[in-house]
Each structure stands twice: as structure tokens, then as C-alpha cells.
Amino acid sequence: MNVVLTICSANYLAHAKVLGDSLTKSNPDYQFVIGLVDRVPAEINLASWLPYEVIPVTDLCIPEFRAMADKYHIIELNTAVKPFYMEFLYRRNSDVKNVVYLDPDILVLGSFKELADKLRNNSIIVTPHCCTYDNSALNIYYERIMLCMGIYNLGFIATARTETTFTFLKWWQKRLVDHCHYSPGSGVFYDQLWVSLAPLYFDGVYVEKNPGYNMSYWNHFERRLSRQDNRYQVNGKHDLIFYHFSGYNPLEPRLIANRTSEPTLTFAERPDLQTLYD
DSSP: OEEEEEEEOGGGHHHHHHHHHHHHHHOTTEEEEEEEOSOOOTTOOGGGGTTSEEEEGGGGOOTTHHHHHHHSOHHHHHHHTHHHHHHHHHHHOTTOOEEEEEOTTEEEOSOOHHHHHHTTTOSEEEOBSOSOOOSSHHHHHHHHHHHHHOSBOTTEEEEESSHHHHHHHHHHHHHHTTOOOEETTTTEETBTGGGGGHHHHOSOEEEOOOTTSSBOGGGGGGOOEEEETTEEEETTTEEOOEEEOTTOOTTSTTBSOOOTTSOOOBTTTOGGGHHHHO
């Protein structure tokens, strides 16, 4: 059994459902689970999210959770519980072979077969924010961001049931209990910056450089979209497996990313993205 996990608070439940629908359309053999780090508002009927399972964070019985909730803001808390949810899913069901985490603002468009094949020989798979470089000011800016906030984007991480994975999750949990703040430049950036150390400490960490994985505004400079046989392709030869709508605000549909402090491209500069965002 292969599981895809997303984690959110109630304000992102609609995003989570769209992610689940996209996953089951393209990968019907995967189970989709939503980790809910929130109380359910009275206006929300979770039956609307069936057949997807919603697991309240209280089910995990994290000993330090109350202290974590007191000191972290909403995004910090949602990212801090990630390795706890991943371990919970493995421990709960011995039939679970792989647990893949995706942020709720991701859309799955392609098959995870190749990903599952790689997890047969690796324990952990991560994707870098970008895989190539040029000497443009934009690329150098994002290289500096990676040095500050992490080489790998933790909107995605895939794991296999191995002893290495369990050791890694325990290591990650220990650090996120106290050190999962949004604090750029301090050595801490959510759950993400810690994982830059994972290839040093753990064997079987695979860096996935296929540009069809985790496409987003920070790697647009190296990736172009096209359509062929009703499929999106990246750079004319790679299927688009999943797209990460990080920073997108549907109330500002003309902006690729609502990041006023970051140099992001426009749809006029990247018309190839318009159909996907629409």
C-alpha cells in the first residue's frame, strides 16, 4: 500500500480535497490522507471529504504537542508535525510501503510509478528547488535563497518503509519540537532547512532532478510547459508529474505568486503557464 499525506489547518481543507482528487485521478492505487492540525469548524462537514481520511493531529498523541502549539504559528505548527504524521502512518498499518508527503497547494498531473520504482532502492527522495543554473540575476537570487532556506523544497518528500526512514523521522522529530520557526538567516526555516543535512547523515537519500517534479515559481527559469497528447510536458520531453502553486492567491489571479518581496515572473512573460493556472 502506498499513501500520500498532506497536512493542513481547516482554512486549507478545500485545497487538500483538490489535491486528493488530482492524485486519485492520475494514481488511483494510492491512498490519500489529510492530517488536520486544527479543530473542525461547525460550518464544515467532513463527510464532504470522503473517501479521503482526515486524521486529527490529536490522534498522534505527540507528547510535546501542547508546547509546540503554544510557541508556533499556524505554518510552523503544520510543518513541525510532518515527521510525526509520517511515522504514525507507518506504525498504524504494517502494509504501508511508502509514505509520500505533498503540500496541499499541489496538483498531481502524472504517474507516480517511476517514484515508486525508485523507492524500492532508496529510503528518502527529495527535490531541489532548482536543478540547473545560469548567471542571471534571478537565478543568483534564488541560489542565495536556497543557501538561506534550504536546498530541497519540502512541499514534497517521499519515503519507503526502511530502518533508515524510521531513524531519519526520529531525528527530524527531535529537531522540529523546538526548532521549526520561520527565521531566515538564523539556521532555522520551518522543517525545510534541517533536511539539507539528510544526505550527510543517512544512506539512501535520492535527489530527484526530473524537472517534472515540484515545478513552481522558483524554478520557472529552467522549465517551460507545453501540451502534447492532452498531457503537460516540461521542456518538451518530461511529463509534468506535479505542480506546486506556492504563493498563488486565487483572489489575485493575475499574479503567478503573491510574493511582494521576491522577483517573480508574470503571465505576460510566461504565457505557457496561463492555462495550467486557469
